[in-house]
Amino acid sequence: DIQLTQSPSFLSASVGDRVTITCRASQVISNYVAWYQQKPGKAPDLLIYGASTLQSGVPSRFSGSGSGTEFTLTISSLQPEDFTTYYCQQLHVYPFTFGPGTKVDV
């Protein structure tokens, strides 16, 4: 199975900050990575697919990059509603594993 790690696990930031979350895969997964945002008690929301394509309706302050084994999610200017948890996921091969998550907090 492909293992995903995320760093950092916890990120302390302020409104307006630029933040970057990294996702590393245990083997090459091309661009088959998605990023999700999950707020407490809610289902995840898709932010990015194909490593860098913004899902329709997602604010442009979110962006994704990377290929192979290293991927990043960047929030260019943190807004109050962005303080929550983010997950990467590989959809290259089954099982479609998720990363352990990164919590962005004040």
Add this chain to the structure above:
Amino acid sequence: EVQLVESGGGLVKPGGSLRLSCVDSGVTFSRHSMTWVRQAPGRGLEWVSSISSSSGYINYADSVKGRFTISRDNAKNSLYLQMSSLRVEDTAVYYCARESVRYCSAGSCSSFDYWGQGILVTVSS
């Protein structure tokens, strides 16, 4: 508009069974692969099982293989997860999700673009 609604969760004893359902109110259900993802209390997301649009391809996580069965009824816009031999560690919120395949720089990329609200399954004596 796609709206996924799960039902069938609840409290069950270890070794028991439960059947989850997920109904899609949209009109494109039969064109998409569907998935179950779960989240144990205070933990991260875990992919459980996926089924292709025509049920021809089915995959399971090792943690549920042989105990859970995914199925679908396209005429009813419904997805199911039959869970048997339940364990305490199966306690989680279970989400159904739609898989979309779209053009991306790598060719065609999958993602889970619509999710249900989640349903709690508690396995406890």
